[in-house]
Amino acid sequence: MRRHLYGYFNRMRGLEAPPSRAHMSHVMWSGIGAFLGIYFISVLNQYIFENTSDSIFLVGSFGASAVLLYGVPQSELSQPRNLIGGHILSASIGITVYQYIPLETPVLSALAVTLSIVVMHFTRTLHPPGGATALIAVIGSSQIHALGYMFVLTPIATGALILLMIALVVNNMSSNPKRHYPRYWW
Template sequence: MTAPPQPARRDFPHLIRVTAFAIGALLVLVTVGGMLHQPLLIPPLAASAALVHGAPGLPLAQPRNVVGGHLLSAAVGFGTLAVAGSSTWSAAVAAGLSLGAMMLTHVSHSPATATAMIVVLQTPDPAPFLALLTLGAGLIVALGMLPGRIGRHPVRYPLSW
């Protein structure tokens, strides 16, 4: 019997850069979210940052999916809210519908299903919510590009737009 293969050794400076940029992006999001009274939007964007910074080669982490997935899921959330109102049941339906909509439009981004749920459960004002969501997703994508341009990076982000 042979021993299982050992995982590739991680580049410590790369890990530090990626971690620092992820923290920086999230601190900016927390600040802006607090100013706009939308702190609950941070968890799905934190999951997005984890994908962009930790697995930049995945299709789910590409800019079109990050930004498009969150915005489409928010739209599905607002639509569900208008039809079914705010409840845990309608939030679950919104999350499922957002997954289907993302798959249909080829912008799958799993953290965005939580965005649909947040819309239904928190009933935010659409204008500031969508502005913060767009800013947050765009910031995550922009900061996701920096580590690969500052030093060695195993995967240049983004792979596609």
């Protein structure tokens, strides 16, 4: 038993040195992309909603998508298929779970995230912020719940498309081929 526990905990020590810090140009392009992506979503939010306290377009999972799209654009998790598919599928699952399964919020939250992960794996659209999108559909405000499946189209699909357009422009402005985006579409 002791030997098994030692082996188990030994796996957690890590085997590699951490990666080196990113080059300043990579940091700069990441910052520009993140700023522009979130800024354009925010501007759209202001024009659609007169009351600026209604930030329905500023979905928290978009911040995590910005980290992937602009920070690690070559990652499999950052590709357009993953960004769009992961968010749309997860939002659909979150809304469905919330509207049609009569259980307590903690169970619905866990179920929405779990189902989203499983579906994203099966569809090859794994995008970690999608799990947050599913969770937001369950625990979100009454405004989000009132949108129903419209939540999938706006703000989710609309915001993801804005982030994608900015990623295409900014990531390809760099002369570094390791930043060029996307690696593949579908």
